[in-house]
Amino acid sequence: MSELNVSTSRHTWAYLNRVVEGPSPTLHGLLTQYPAEEIARGIYKGEDWIGPLRQATASRRDWLRQDEDLAAAEAVGARLITLDDAEWPGEEFARAFGFYHQGLVDAPATFDDQAVPPHSLWVRGGNLREAVAQSVALVGTRAVSRYGWEAGSLLAGGLAAHQWTVVSGGAVGVDTAVHEAALDAGGQTVAVAACGIDISYPARNARLFDRIAGNGCIVSEFAPGTRPQRFRFLSRNRLVAAMTSGTVVVEAGFRSGALNTLNWAEALGRVAMAVPGPVTTSGSLGCHQRIQDGRAQLVASVDEIRGLVGKVGEVDAAGQYELEFQPTPVQRLSRNELKVYDSTPPESAEEGASAEDIAAAAGMRVALTIHLLVAMQKMGVITRSGAMWQRT
8 A cells, every 4th residue: 555645735635635525524624623634644544533534535545646636737727725825715715604504594404514615726827815805706507598698798897897806617608608708808707617627618618718717717626637527516606606795697597507506605695696587588587586585686787786795885886877877857857847848849849839828738827837937948958939938
């Protein structure tokens, strides 16, 4: 039997990453009591004190592939980071999983075995902690519609323009749309993979992953060479939700897997959001159901998202709309002014009307009508030619 190489911290963590596939509540608990090197030796020797890990790692404990895994990561420009590293997003993980264990939300029972941080991460690209310090997850269906693509692109580009990092899963469909839009807007984006860091999945997004690594990062909890499997996507989703301030489902059918990420956002105390879709298709039924049930905030703009996930008072979405969609002069009229305005012939009419006729049509006193006509003339919504009045 070969000797376990724990000559460096990286070798120790690479061994643990390979033989204990996350998430692992047992390993997480042990790491609060023992050094990683001691745990690695305990696993390798199959010692009793490691508890359930002894049986869980029995078939893998002699997988001594640290050198190969570290080399495979280095070959694609990736590295292994742990809670000992400055770029480890420990604050985000502590808040998210700490919230879960307060028991404030009725989360699915299946989450209990997964609601722990990763024990290590493979990262390709920039500094992970800095990238997710101000971030929002945008996720959705792989079978994206034109509407979903445009909505995701609009939101991702707008968030990137306001220095928010867009986090998603790197899949085809909505994920691809939001990653590309964030990059095209000059922003950062993070892709959380459900496979080894050295695998481009889906293969068609290989170039996109290169772009992401150049202005953001790619993250994986799984050892190099690990193939994508359905259960790994579900594990991956918790990290997408945990590292971000909130999760937006852009487009999702009634049973879309993207809703699992929204479940995690709820469970981890993050803001759960959903974009409404057209009623003419079933592509957004999942979004509509969550909104209807009160489990997701309806969002339809970048400002609405920022208002929910940003600092209190940082963004007033209603105020932004007031600035963006200024009322017309006619919409500013009082009730009495509007009665007089509507009773005045339009400019397209052959001739205007006298103040007396307008007062009669509006059911108002002549003196008040004249006063209001003069006021609206100053506003530019009423014109006068001699004794005749018309509305613009």
